[in-house]
Amino acid sequence: MSEKIIEQIVANVLQGRRDQSDEGIDEGYDGTPGVTELVEEALEQGIPVEKVLAEGLSHGMTLVGEKYESGEYFIPDMLAAAEAVGAAMDIMEPYLVKDGGQGSKGKIVMATVEKDQHDIGKNLVTIMLKGAGYAVVDLGVNVPASRIVEVVEKEKAGLLGLSALLDTTMPFMKQTIEELENKNLKDNVRVMIGGAPTNEDFAREIGADAHGKDAFAAVKIADQFL
Amino acid sequence: MSREGVNVAKPYQRMTREQVELVHRTSLELLEKPGVLVYSQEAVALLSDAGARVTQTREGEYDAWWVSIPSSLVQKALESVPSKVVLGARNPENQIVMDARGYHVYFGSGSETNFWLDVKPETFVSQENPENQRVFPAITRRRGTVADLCKSAHLSDNLEHLDFFIRNVNIQDPDINEGNKDVNKFFASLNNITKHVMGGLTDFGQMDHVVHMAEIIAGGREELLKNPVISFITSVIKSPLQVVDETAEKLIKVARLGLPVVISSSPQGGSTAPIDEAGMVAQVNAEVLTGIVINQLAQPGAPVIYGAVPVRARMDDLHDMYGVPEFCYYNTSCAQMARFYEVPCYSTAGVGDAKVPGIQAAAEKMFTHAVVPRSAPDIVHYAFGLLEKTNPFCPEQAVLDNHHIGMVKFLYREPRVDESEMERVKEIIEEVMQTPHRLYSRYTRRLLRSGGIFPTYPFEGEGDDQDETLLKAHEKVQEIMDRPRQHLSEAICREIYAQVPGLLPRLNPYQV
Numbered sequence: 152m153s154e155k156i157i158e159q160i161v162a163n164v165l166q167g168r169r170d171q172s173d174e175g176i177d178e179g180y181d182g183t184p185g186v187t188e189l190v191e192e193a194l195e196q197g198i199p200v201e202k203v204l205a206e207g208l209s210h211g212m213t214l215v216g217e218k219y220e221s222g223e224y225f226i227p228d229m230l231a232a233a234e235a236v237g238a239a240m241d242i243m244e245p246y247l248v249k250d251g252g253q254g255s256k257g258k259i260v261m262a263t264v265e266k267d268q269h270d271i272g273k274n275l276v277t278i279m280l281k282g283a284g285y286a287v288v289d290l291g292v293n294v295p296a297s298r299i300v301e302v303v304e305k306e307k308a309g310l311l312g313l314s315a316l317l318d319t320t321m322p323f324m325k326q327t328i329e330e331l332e333n334k335n336l337k338d339n340v341r342v343m344i345g346g347a348p349t350n351e352d353f354a355r356e357i358g359a360d361a362h363g364k365d366a367f368a369a370v371k372i373a374d375q376f377l
Numbered sequence: 378m379s380r381e382g383v384n385v386a387k388p389y390q391r392m393t394r395e396q397v398e399l400v401h402r403t404s405l406e407l408l409e410k411p412g413v414l415v416y417s418q419e420a421v422a423l424l425s426d427a428g429a430r431v432t433q434t435r436e437g438e439y440d441a442w443w444v445s446i447p448s449s450l451v452q453k454a455l456e457s458v459p460s461k462v463v464l465g466a467r468n469p470e471n472q473i474v475m476d477a478r479g480y481h482v483y484f485g486s487g488s489e490t491n492f493w494l495d496v497k498p499e500t501f502v503s504q505e506n507p508e509n510q511r512v513f514p515a516i517t518r519r520r521g522t523v524a525d526l527c528k529s530a531h532l533s534d535n536l537e538h539l540d541f542f543i544r545n546v547n548i549q550d551p552d553i554n555e556g557n558k559d560v561n562k563f564f565a566s567l568n569n570i571t572k573h574v575m576g577g578l579t580d581f582g583q584m585d586h587v588v589h590m591a592e593i594i595a596g597g598r599e600e601l602l603k604n605p606v607i608s609f610i611t612s613v614i615k616s617p618l619q620v621v622d623e624t625a626e627k628l629i630k631v632a633r634l635g636l637p638v639v640i641s642s643s644p645q646g647g648s649t650a651p652i653d654e655a656g657m658v659a660q661v662n663a664e665v666l667t668g669i670v671i672n673q674l675a676q677p678g679a680p681v682i683y684g685a686v687p688v689r690a691r692m693d694d695l696h697d698m699y700g701v702p703e704f705c706y707y708n709t710s711c712a713q714m715a716r717f718y719e720v721p722c723y724s725t726a727g728v729g730d731a732k733v734p735g736i737q738a739a740a741e742k743m744f745t746h747a748v749v750p751r752s753a754p755d756i757v758h759y760a761f762g763l764l765e766k767t768n769p770f771c772p773e774q775a776v777l778d779n780h781h782i783g784m785v786k787f788l789y790r791e792p793r794v795d796e797s798e799m800e801r802v803k804e805i806i807e808e809v810m811q812t813p814h815r816l817y818s819r820y821t822r823r824l825l826r827s828g829g830i831f832p833t834y835p836f837e838g839e840g841d842d843q844d845e846t847l848l849k850a851h852e853k854v855q856e857i858m859d860r861p862r863q864h865l866s867e868a869i870c871r872e873i874y875a876q877v878p879g880l881l882p883r884l885n886p887y888q889v
């Protein structure tokens with residue numbers, strides 16, 4: 152019984168079906184429960200959270216990643232799967248904490264810096280990080296440095312992700328890092344940056360800990376730091 | 378006298394009349410429900426005073442308002458909107474008359490790329506056979522500067538098929554900052570080109586200075602309104618269906634100044650808009666209508682341009698994609714919507730994913746260059762020198778695009794099939810049949826001189842085993858760069874420098 156539902160979770164992660172209303176990729180899933188419903192059911196049945204996480208969600212995501220690598224899957228497939236897993240993680244969080252774990256793999260704050268409205272890339276990164284099991288506080292766009300620092304402090308985030316798509320807003324990344332330093336928070340939080348005009352050199356120059364060229368790089372950075 | 382562009386007298390109609398009306402109705406329904414999410418208090422005030430239903434909400438760090446726009450408001454805006462917009466120019470012969478009821482299509486450059494590609498011929502030696510030495514173009518990529526922008530404006534002044542200029546280089550010099558960027562980018566453009574200059578603003582605070590500069594060039598406020606040497610692009614919409622705060626303020630201000638403004642909305646099918654043509658066109662149309670409504674509420678009758686820039690998302694990284702068939706569907710259908718409303722249309726063609734000039738670039742660019750103008754939008758931007766989804770600009774590519782656009786302009790010439798033409802050719806055929814060699818070549822000579830025969834590809838190489846296109850384009854760029862620049866007069870420059878703060882002294886050609 153427990154094996155069956157875990158298998159279904161994996162299959163639905165592969166289909167990227169967050170819930171039963173989702174059409175998925177292949178025929179034949181219409182109206183059947185999606186990842187969130189299946190996870191709820193599994194937990195009700197008393198299947199250990201660790202098992203749901205490791206053999207269901209994480210295993211599913213690994214398979215999705217392999218399919219992307221091999222060219223069978225595209226970004227929309229990855230995103231849908233990551234969104235499904237992210238939504239399931241929200242359901243699992245209280246169980247994981249109850250079991251003495253820390254819940255998510257770690258806390259990350261994401262923001263597009265001040266005067267910048269671009270968020271397609273940042274949203275992609277956020278979804279992928281959530282799908283990888285991180286708790287992400289996404290502050291949205293046009294967020295002033297002071298507000299970012301305030302939230303990092305309040306949330307005790309281990310990683311901060313900043314996005315900028317304009318050369319004129321890149322300096323706000325530097326400003327944010329300076330404010331972290333001024334408040335003596337820089338030792339508690341790592342900073343990763345990204346967005347088309349940024350690069351490794353710029354990250355080094357402003358004292359960021361890492362630069363990520365895409366959402367996959369962001370997950371690797373998070374895995375390394377958290 | 379104004380620029381000619383190309384007359385596409387029988388525009389391609391991708392959608393039937395019923396489909397156009399269906400898109401229109403759907404857009405109106407979308408504007409009512411879900412409505413638009415507006416972040417600008419000023420825009421919300423305008424809309425709610427005019428009768429839109431408004432509900433306050435909170436989005437991320439900011440206040441926002443759900444605004445349900447009734448169709449009557451859209452209808453009213455469409456009634457006051459002018460169907461003719463003049464884009465002025467330093468040289469009045471370079472003016473463009475955008476007429477939504479007409480069929481002239483004009484091509485321009487754009488948009489702000491971060492990188493400039495330098496092409497340099499270098500000699501390479503074959504490892505297999507050191508005797509075999511070849512010259513190939515080596516390409517290097519570096520960040521753009523204000524000097525590059527001056528060069529690009531000068532180049533654009535000399536490209537005969539480029540009808541208007543949108544700056545294509547983002548100026549990233551160490552002494553350029555948010556506070557002086559706009560004045561310098563507009564001055565660098567206006568001081569090196571005699572054609573129309575269209576552009577966006579980085580900083581709202583600079584708008585007055587930029588407008589004042591344009592007034593000095595045009596010869597006063599009244600003259601500027603008659604001959605608007607500049608116009609603005611506002612990305613007031615953030616897809617899906619959101620109105621950005623600062624940009625809305627810019628839009629309202631430009632409307633009140635009476636200067637032409639493009640309402641630019643650039644959703645990506647598959648990420649910020651449905652990938653289906655129906656959904657994309659209905660959404661982007663609703664978005665542009667929102668901008669037009671705000672513009673007309675701010676100033677009824679203000680000159681405004683329907684700027685749909687719908688693109689498709691790339692499925693392997695979700696970046697924007699321009700050189701694909703869906704892009705052509707979206708853009709030709711949007712041009713049809715603009716024509717339906719009789720609002721001048723700003724459309725897009727000529728970008729792709731190719732990172733450098735070459736076979737991929739040619740295929741992607743030529744594809745959209747040839748297709749999009751067929752629907753007779755008034756202006757087509759992004760058309761010169763852009764590569765890799767608008768990230769780099771390459772002057773050699775611009776020279777190639779110029780020729781390719783010349784081909785497109787030629788392609789859409791009207792057929793000359795009428796009684797008098799037939800009389801003429803009948804005579805010719807009879808004559809030729811009486812000659813010993815039965816050759817028609819002598820009858821090409823007049824046409825050849827009058828531009829009636831399309832020239833041989835000017836970038837063809839001499840060798841028979843190497844493509845030399847880019848090397849030839851490089852020679853052309855060099856030749857154009859050596860031509861004298863068409864700067865503003867010394868008196869005008871003096872006045873601008875005295876009255877407009879923040880200009881870099883090195884941009885003044887008369888600086889001693």
Ligand code: B12
Pocket residue numbers: 266267268269270271272273275276311312313314315316317318319343344345346347348362363364365366367368369488489490491547577579612614615616642643649694695696697765766767768
């Ligand atoms: C879509 C878009 C918009 C949309 C934004 C919609 C949205 N919801 O984000 C709208 C229309 C609102 C917009 C507005 C403007 N834009 Co814009 N925009 C773009 C465009 C076409 C695509 C950007 C994009 O979403 N790419 C796809 C995503 C997936 O890629 P990405 O953002 O790079 O993210 C990936 C990586 O970089 C990385 N990443 C991103 N963030 C982070 C963060 C971390 C922590 C990590 C690790 C990784 C990471 O991972 C992501 C996924 O792989 C680019 C052109 C281009 N080709 O880049 C111009 C571009 C960025 N815009 C530009 C400009 C100039 C503007 C405007 C000023 C006006 C204008 N000309 O239209 C306004 C500014 C508004 C403002 N104040 O911000 C210029 C910028 C030039 C410059 N000055 O630097 C560009 C380059 C276009 C151009 N050539 O003119 N724009």
